[in-house]
Amino acid sequence: xxxxxxxxxxxLKSDEHSPGSGTHKYGAHLCASICxxxxxxxxxxxxxxxxxxxxxxxxxxxxxxxxxxxxLLPEVNNAVLARITRLTPRSAACSILAIYPSSNxxxxxxxxxxxxxPPSHVEPIPVPQQxxxxxxxxxxxxxxxxxxxVVMSEAxxxxxxxxxxxxxxxxxxxxxxxxxxxxxxxILAWSMDDTGTIGGGSLMAPLSWQTMKxxxxxxxxxxKVAKPL
Amino acid sequence: xxRRINGPPGGTSAPIFASALSSDxxxxxxxxxxxxxxxxxxxxxxxxxxxxxxxxxxxxxxQVPNSPSQSLIPQRSTLKLSCTVxxxxxxxxxxxxxxxxxxxxxxxxxxxxxRQRRGYVRDSTERDLAVHLxxxxxxxxxxxxxxxxxxxxxxxxxxxxxxxxxxDELSGGASGAGKGGGWGLMNVxxxxxTVSCAAIVExxxxxxxxxTGGVAAAVLDDTTAQKAxxxxxxxxxxxxxxxxxxxxxxSPPEHREVIAACVVGYLSQRDEITExxxxxxxxxxxxxxxxxxxxxxxxxRAVLVQAVIESGQAR
Numbered sequence: 037x038x039x040x041x042x043x044x045x046x047x048l049k050s051d052e053h054s055p056g057s058g059t060h061k062y063g064a065h066l067c068a069s070i071c072x073x074x075x076x077x078x079x080x081x082x083x084x085x086x087x088x089x090x091x092x093x094x095x096x097x098x099x100x101x102x103x104x105x106x107x108l109l110p111e112v113n114n115a116v117l118a119r120i121t122r123l124t125p126r127s128a129a130c131s132i133l134a135i136y137p138s139s140n141x142x143x144x145x146x147x148x149x150x151x152x153x154p155p156s157h158v159e160p161i162p163v164p165q166q167x168x169x170x171x172x173x174x175x176x177x178x179x180x181x182x183x184x185x186v187v188m189s190e191a192x193x194x195x196x197x198x199x200x201x202x203x204x205x206x207x208x209x210x211x212x213x214x215x216x217x218x219x220x221x222x223i224l225a226w227s228m229d230d231t232g233t234i235g236g237g238s239l240m241a242p243l244s245w246q247t248m249k250x251x252x253x254x255x256x257x258x259x260k261v262a263k264p265l
Numbered sequence: 266x267x268r269r270i271n272g273p274p275g276g277t278s279a280p281i282f283a284s285a286l287s288s289d290x291x292x293x294x295x296x297x298x299x300x301x302x303x304x305x306x307x308x309x310x311x312x313x314x315x316x317x318x319x320x321x322x323x324x325x326x327x328q329v330p331n332s333p334s335q336s337l338i339p340q341r342s343t344l345k346l347s348c349t350v351x352x353x354x355x356x357x358x359x360x361x362x363x364x365x366x367x368x369x370x371x372x373x374x375x376x377x378x379x380r381q382r383r384g385y386v387r388d389s390t391e392r393d394l395a396v397h398l399x400x401x402x403x404x405x406x407x408x409x410x411x412x413x414x415x416x417x418x419x420x421x422x423x424x425x426x427x428x429x430x431x432x433d434e435l436s437g438g439a440s441g442a443g444k445g446g447g448w449g450l451m452n453v454x455x456x457x458x459t460v461s462c463a464a465i466v467e468x469x470x471x472x473x474x475x476x477t478g479g480v481a482a483a484v485l486d487d488t489t490a491q492k493a494x495x496x497x498x499x500x501x502x503x504x505x506x507x508x509x510x511x512x513x514x515x516s517p518p519e520h521r522e523v524i525a526a527c528v529v530g531y532l533s534q535r536d537e538i539t540e541x542x543x544x545x546x547x548x549x550x551x552x553x554x555x556x557x558x559x560x561x562x563x564x565x566r567a568v569l570v571q572a573v574i575e576s577g578q579a580r
Contacts, residue, residue, distance in 0.1 A: 041577040045474030045534035060407060069407060069471035071577040103580045106469040107353050109411055167354040205412055208362035
């Protein structure tokens, strides 16, 4: 049984809910922005004996559920999966393949120096072919330590799939991504084959944070590897 | 146009037998009349999801009038529109950084959409309609949700509305004034607004409300002459009372003379108008004409709501 669908412009009964995705404020109340069923989420809140009811409900939000194939845009602090398309000594251009949906509980008080942890047990949502945004990983965002001594070809290769975080909307062409963190970096990489074609060999397995190994030939290659989840 | 295999220039039409067009009176019998009430709209067929490869799509068609006629000549055209929405998708690399969604609208008449065959290249009328449509849609989109993205709305007119009755051109008929006033374009714009909104909501783009198009016109009241014609009595041409009648959803071939017409794009929940286009000489009744057009838009909303809910349930 489908719950009642709301249309754009319909007002929502939101007593103490905060606005979530698919809603907007008009005057004093919340209205729906898209067509879909209402979804009320109740965030977990520590209940102290002396807390007032309004504090406990402040974490719950009201949103309109989007269908699976709804349009998606990478937002700041979202984790994404991207494929490297071009390497220069100072940056790596990549194409964003999939976006991890941002959890509603993400606090805005995250330290600017450390990236938020990747969401666990969440499937990334693939982006359709014609809407693939392009991103850029600058050399100073590849890792958290020794940022000035990064050699791009020892961190990434064209064709690798990396997990990264969007740090900025960037300029007219690219989003800015960062892999500075233990959980971010190369996830899938293919080894160089005998003819010297980068990525022509087989899929490699991670050995350490900067090495990956080809299981068939036993050769290792340098990458900035993400910690396997 | 040498790149395509063109049909015969000047258009084609069904064969007309000489005896059928013997006199002006014979042609006059073929003139369509408005059988609806003054505030009754034609039935609208609106369906979404007809183009699966697009982010959102919709098709709108008005009810074909079933007035029987003794001639093979098609009496009048009924609006048929197809709309596809692509996006939000990344702007091209050469585009400027935009913190808001960039809306691009295109309206194109198919070459077979009107009695006079149109060209393949977009002309100024279509560009003008696209600008009006963009004005109407800009009012509902929440642009801040989609930085660095663009959305393309493409409306194809498969059959357009006419500016007047074809017989008036042939027989040099009664109303010379108001010809070529572009009254049919107003119906096309109203349909474009409604069908684009259905496609945009199906694409899942954030909107503050749904916009519908409504048309109202001030026409010369010739109801007495029409009644006489229907009864078959040989009434003279000047059976008009000369007064002005306000009608919703005008079909220009049904009226001898359209004095003024108005299209609005209206948001019902917020009671706002995003697009307003008036033609002709409404005189002191301009505001009343706008109110009537809003009435027509409100009536169209019921159809839009049903179509959008159907598409939401199908997902």
